Amino acid sequence: MTRPDATPRRAARVLLVDASWRVLMLRGCDPARPHHRYWFTVGGGLDSGETPAQGAVRELFEETGLRVGPEALGEPVHRDVVEFPFDGRWYRQEQDYFVLRVDSWEVDVAGFNEIERATVDAHRWWTADELRASDEPFYPPSLPDLIGALSGEELPC
Structure with a gap:
């Protein structure tokens, strides 16, 4: 159910994975709830006029220093919609x-x-x-299975 006060937002995220299929995660907090720490993938909100791929590579550079062109990303491998609070506002992303x-x-x-x-x-x-195996919160919660599927890992039934 969508909160009526949720601010709509478009975002793009990058699953930056190394040769061992490890994914880079950042740990942060909500300024309004600094005790709530969580891990998240590289990425963020799109600037006006940006395509998802353009926003993803801009965020990748800003957050990791890695510069690539949008064509390096190909097509999205996952899409979702999340609602969350951040700094006293509620977002639907x-x-x-x-x-x-x-x-x-x-x-x-x-x-x-x-x-x-x-x-x-x-x-x-x-x-x-x-x-x-982690008890630390991370987003998206489906990330282990997504990385496993992308890497060709055999998932348990």
Whole structure:
């Protein structure tokens, strides 16, 4: 059910995965609830006039220092709609997920904006199994199965 006060937002996210199929996640918090920490994929809201692929590569560069063109992403591998509070507002976010494989990458957060500098405190590469075993919140919750499916992992029945 959609909250009537939810602000609509379009976003694009990047599943940046290394040669071992580990996905890069950032850990942050909601400024209005700093005790609530969670892991999330690279990405964010689209700027006016941006396509999802354009927004995804802009966010990838800002949040990791990795620069690629939109054509490097191909088509989205996942889409969802989420509702969540952030900094005292409620959002309804439609988002596309792209996958980008790299051998490895040394994350550079110099491109963080003010809110990211204030709320993001860590980054980490996670395997699907590490995510499945973790008791830390992460988004999207289906990420371990998505990464497993993309990597060709045999999923248990």
